[in-house]
Amino acid sequence: MNDLLFYSTLVIYAAATVLYLTYLIKPQQILGRIGHWVISVGFLVHLGFTVNRYFVAGHTPITNLHESLSFFSLAVVGIFILCERRYHVFILGSFVTPLALLILVVSATFSSTIPPLNPALQSRWLLVHTSMAFLGYAAFAVSFGASIMYLIQSHFVKKRRLGTMFQKLPPLDMLDEISYRCLTFGFPLLTFAIISGAIWAESAWGTYWSWDPKETWSLVTWFVYAALLHGRLTTGWRGRKAALLSIFGFLIMLFTFLGVNLLLPGLHSYK
Amino acid sequence: MNIIVVGLSHKTAGVEIREKVAFAPTQMEKPLKAVVELPDITEAIIVSTCNRVEIYATTRDIAGGMARLKRFLADYHGLNLETLEKHLYSYHGEDATRHVFRVASSLDSMVVGEPQILGQIKTSYGYAAEYKSSGIILNRFLHKAFSVAKRVRTETKIASSAVSVAFAAVELAKKIFGELTDKTVLLIGAGEMCELAAKHFINTGVRGVMVTNRTYERAEKLAEEFDAKPIRFEDLFDHLHKADIILSSTGAPHFIIREKEMNEVIRRRKMKAMFFIDIAVPRDIDPKVNDVENVYLYTVDDLNGVVATNLEQRKIEAAKAEAIVEQEIGQFFKWLSSLEVTPTIVALRTRFDEIRKAELAKTISGWKDLPPGAEKKLDALTNAFMNKLLHQPMSVLKKSEQGNRNDLYVDALRNLFDLDTGEPQENLIELEE
Numbered sequence: 001m002n003d004l005l006f007y008s009t010l011v012i013y014a015a016a017t018v019l020y021l022t023y024l025i026k027p028q029q030i031l032g033r034i035g036h037w038v039i040s041v042g043f044l045v046h047l048g049f050t051v052n053r054y055f056v057a058g059h060t061p062i063t064n065l066h067e068s069l070s071f072f073s074l075a076v077v078g079i080f081i082l083c084e085r086r087y088h089v090f091i092l093g094s095f096v097t098p099l100a101l102l103i104l105v106v107s108a109t110f111s112s113t114i115p116p117l118n119p120a121l122q123s124r125w126l127l128v129h130t131s132m133a134f135l136g137y138a139a140f141a142v143s144f145g146a147s148i149m150y151l152i153q154s155h156f157v158k159k160r161r162l163g164t165m166f167q168k169l170p171p172l173d174m175l176d177e178i179s180y181r182c183l184t185f186g187f188p189l190l191t192f193a194i195i196s197g198a199i200w201a202e203s204a205w206g207t208y209w210s211w212d213p214k215e216t217w218s219l220v221t222w223f224v225y226a227a228l229l230h231g232r233l234t235t236g237w238r239g240r241k242a243a244l245l246s247i248f249g250f251l252i253m254l255f256t257f258l259g260v261n262l263l264l265p266g267l268h269s270y271k
Numbered sequence: 272m273n274i275i276v277v278g279l280s281h282k283t284a285g286v287e288i289r290e291k292v293a294f295a296p297t298q299m300e301k302p303l304k305a306v307v308e309l310p311d312i313t314e315a316i317i318v319s320t321c322n323r324v325e326i327y328a329t330t331r332d333i334a335g336g337m338a339r340l341k342r343f344l345a346d347y348h349g350l351n352l353e354t355l356e357k358h359l360y361s362y363h364g365e366d367a368t369r370h371v372f373r374v375a376s377s378l379d380s381m382v383v384g385e386p387q388i389l390g391q392i393k394t395s396y397g398y399a400a401e402y403k404s405s406g407i408i409l410n411r412f413l414h415k416a417f418s419v420a421k422r423v424r425t426e427t428k429i430a431s432s433a434v435s436v437a438f439a440a441v442e443l444a445k446k447i448f449g450e451l452t453d454k455t456v457l458l459i460g461a462g463e464m465c466e467l468a469a470k471h472f473i474n475t476g477v478r479g480v481m482v483t484n485r486t487y488e489r490a491e492k493l494a495e496e497f498d499a500k501p502i503r504f505e506d507l508f509d510h511l512h513k514a515d516i517i518l519s520s521t522g523a524p525h526f527i528i529r530e531k532e533m534n535e536v537i538r539r540r541k542m543k544a545m546f547f548i549d550i551a552v553p554r555d556i557d558p559k560v561n562d563v564e565n566v567y568l569y570t571v572d573d574l575n576g577v578v579a580t581n582l583e584q585r586k587i588e589a590a591k592a593e594a595i596v597e598q599e600i601g602q603f604f605k606w607l608s609s610l611e612v613t614p615t616i617v618a619l620r621t622r623f624d625e626i627r628k629a630e631l632a633k634t635i636s637g638w639k640d641l642p643p644g645a646e647k648k649l650d651a652l653t654n655a656f657m658n659k660l661l662h663q664p665m666s667v668l669k670k671s672e673q674g675n676r677n678d679l680y681v682d683a684l685r686n687l688f689d690l691d692t693g694e695p696q697e698n699l700i701e702l703e704e
Contacts, residue, residue: 157447157567162577167431171449172544236541239565 002056003112005049006070010108012042013077013101020093024168032090039097040081046074057114062130063121065261069107071131072257075138076100079185083142083178089170092178095145125200133193137253139186140225144250146179147243154240176238179246187225194218213264217256224249272313272408272607273333276367277340277359278325281381284358286321292348292355294319299398302347307404309339314406316399316413318374320391322381327371329408337361368412368603372596375416376423377430384429384585389420411606419599426595429588432581437468439577440548440569441475444516447546447567455479457514459507460521461493464571465550468518469497481514483507485521508532512539520550530559537563548574615681616665618690623661627653 019035050071053061061067080096083089149169156166169175197215198208209215228245231237237245260266279292294302294317306315306326315328326344330336341359345352362370373379377388396413399405405413423429433439441451448454456472458465461484473480480499484490487503494501502510511517511528521527528547537545547568549556554570561568631653635646664684671680684690 153446157443158561160569160573160576162443162580166446171445172447174449235538236543238542239544241542241564 002049002053005045005052006108006112009042009046009049010101010104012038012045013073013097013104016042016093017097017101020090020097023090024094025164029090032093035093035097036081036084036090039077039093043074043077043081046070046077050074053114057117059117059121060127060130062126062134063117064110064115066107066110066112068130068134068257069103069110072134072137072141073100073103073107075135076103076141079135079138079142079182080145083146083182087170087174087178089174089178091168091170092142092145092149095149096142099141099145120204123200123204125196125203129193129196129200132189132196136186136189136193137257139182139189140246140250140253143179143182143186143246146175146182147246147250150175150179150243151240151247154243172239176242179243180232180238183225183229183246187229190218190222190225194222213260213266214256217252217260221249221253221256224252272329272331273336273363274367274408274412274607275328275330275333275336275340276325276362276370277328277337277344278318278323279358279360280323280325280379282379283360288355288358289321289324291350292324292344293321294324296394296398299395300402303399303402303404305347306340306343309343311336311339314409315404316395316409318392318395320388322388323374325374327367327409327412329406333363337363365600365604368600369596371412371416372419372599373593375420376592376596377420378423378589378592378596382434383589384434386430389417393417408607412603415599415603419596422599423592423595427588427591429585429592432584434578434581434585436464436571436574436578437471439574439581440468440518441471443567443569443574443577444472444546445475447544448515451475451477451516453478454515455481455513456516456518457481457483457502457511458493458497458499459483459517459519459527459555460485460523460551461489462520462550465518465520466493468548468550472516472518473497477516481510483510508536512536515543515545517545517547518550519547519555521555523551523555524553526557527555528560529557530563533560533563533566537566612668612671612681615684615690616668619665619684619688620661622688622690623657627657 016035016039019031019038023031023035050061053067062071076096077100080092080100084092150172153166153169153172153175156162156169157172194215197218201210202208224245228237228242228249231245232242279289281289284292296319299317302317303315306312306317306328311330311332313329313331315326318325318327324344326340328336328340341356341361342352344350344359345355370379375389375392377384377386380388392413396405399409433442444451444454451472454477456469456477456479458469458480469480480494480497481502482490482494482497482499483502483504483506484493485504487501490501490504493499507527511532517528519527533545537543542565544565544567547556547560547566549568549570552571556568558568558570560566631649635641635649668680668684
């Protein structure tokens with residue numbers, strides 16, 4: 001059952017990705033609309049998988065890379081669907097669904113068996129801490145997608161290359177806003193994940209902060225996004241600069257998530 | 272029944288002719304009623320726009336109908352038919368259908384793809400419907416034309432891009448800012464193209480307009496016209512940061528806005544994007560301004576380039592649209608011919624049955640000792656007799672629906688059996704004499 005739901009999601013996301021990428025090069029609006037429905041169905045199946053796994057495992061299914069990548073992908077798709085409904089830009093899907101698919105494919109390369117829960121994770125903080133962190137990550141991922149689109153579109157307008165792609169991409173200000181909105185959604189979540197992590201660490205390990213690589217890098221990520229948001233509110237880092245910083249932040253975030261788990265040994269090295 | 276088109280357009284007649292032939296949109300009742308009262312004309316629609324005047328009509332007699340419409344156009348406007356005739360075109364059958372489908376799809380417009388024509392034809396059709404000058408065929412015909420136009424619009428990108436400099440500027444601004452409702456336009460200097468572009472922006476619904484000019488009085492005058500705020504030219508840089516879209520066309524021999532000033536201005540407005548349109552020759556705005564972050568600068572040449580590309584694109588899309596039109600012509604003609612056969616069969620049957628019933632009644636009324644049940648038998652006998660006789664011609668007629676000979680059969684049948692009620696049958700009368 002678990003595997004069936006997981007691989008169904010994979011297939012549906014792949015179909016949605018094909019639709020959205022075709023939409024990128026073909027003019028038919030209908031492709032985007034079908035893509036939207038396909039990805040919505042995929043999201044529900046994926047949600048079903050996650051809930052099912054929660055009950056089968058008996059705890060929040062974000063304890064190893066297979067699970068957390070899957071949850072990350074779910075959160076990306078969820079936030080993307082919200083954005084698409086809000087802004088009616090199907091083309092965002094051409095940039096975000098491949099990312100969600102890729103994350104899920106990577107997730108599939110890790111074993112899907114449910115191991116006994118690491119004693120250190122047996123806490124009700126597990127649900128709050130991890131889901132907050134990954135929802136935040138997902139918001140940053142969608143912001144990353146919108147920022148890439150911003151850079152492409154801005155390049156087209158600057159260089160007066162007003163081809164089909166230019167026609168397809170939404171207005172610059174809208175992309176800037178999507179990127180910014182996602183950041184203002186993701187940043188509090190990341191903040192909360194770090195705080196809840198500290199509280200949990202105090203009860204589990206006896207200290208709020210132990211400069212574990214995950215903690216250190218989360219703080220770095222937090223500072224990058226904090227600087228970006230601060231810069232936007234004070235001196236007006238918007239447009240190109242904001243897009244570049246959002247992309248930079250996402251790369252740092254990816255390292256915090258994957259790089260730390262895979263490369264740097266520490267308290268958070270769940271594989 | 273045949274569809275015919277008679278008219279003239281920007282392709283065949285100059286404005287001095289077109290304005291003489293035009294019909295006032297408020298007084299369509301009189302000409303519409305006059306056209307349908309012409310002999311041979313059964314239904315009619317008059318389309319009159321600044322670029323074309325056309326009559327769509329249905330007739331049994333193609334050549335006669337066309338001649339009558341031409342004469343009507345000349346007589347109604349008090350023109351000499353001979354001078355008018357060389358500007359007129361006329362189509363029938365498939366060509367008429369193609370013409371109207373193309374007109375409705377804006378393939379015959381001066382600016383191919385412009386969207387107004389469809390609305391204008393819809394209005395014209397509205398008058399025809401109101402004054403009942405259009406009937407079953409033209410109703411169907413026009414609805415088909417509208418659906419073809421809609422297909423062309425949705426399936427091709429014929430009207431999706433701007434083909435005038437002013438529109439191209441508005442389209443570009445929308446690609447930078449999205450909605451323009453909270454944006455401010457600044458006009459520097461004056462000039463025809465600049466003002467035209469400003470009007471387009473105002474029509475799109477920008478929040479505010481500012482106007483500046485070297486002579487403040489001119490700025491004030493223009494400001495009044497656009498309901499804008501006049502600004503002294505010396506104060507330009509105190510206000511520039513408030514503008515999102517800047518249209519510039521001064522006669523200045525040197526740049527009036529340079530990179531150095533723009534770095535300052537963009538900081539002042541917290542890096543919010545700015546869109547400069549430099550229409551002046553020599554240029555008003557240093558091309559290096561385009562290098563400033565979140566600032567986009569287009570010159571009149573850039574916009575002309577956009578327009579040229581869009582026109583090129585429209586040509587490609589127009590070819591796709593023509594293919595759609597051809598497809599739909601076939602479909603419409605299938606309907607038109609099926610319409611002809613079915614009522615003919617019904618009319619023929621009714622005519623035979625009338626004769627049968629009349630003769631039957633005559634026989635029975637003069638029959639004194641009619642045996643019981645004979646009346647029913649006689650009725651059945653004559654009915655069977657009639658059905659046998661009609662069977663062969665009707666199956667041939669039905670089969671002809673698939674081919675293209677049916678109008679010939681239908682025409683012959685209608686003439687031979689006098690099926691067009693209320694119309695004198697000149698041919699038969701001639702034969703009898």
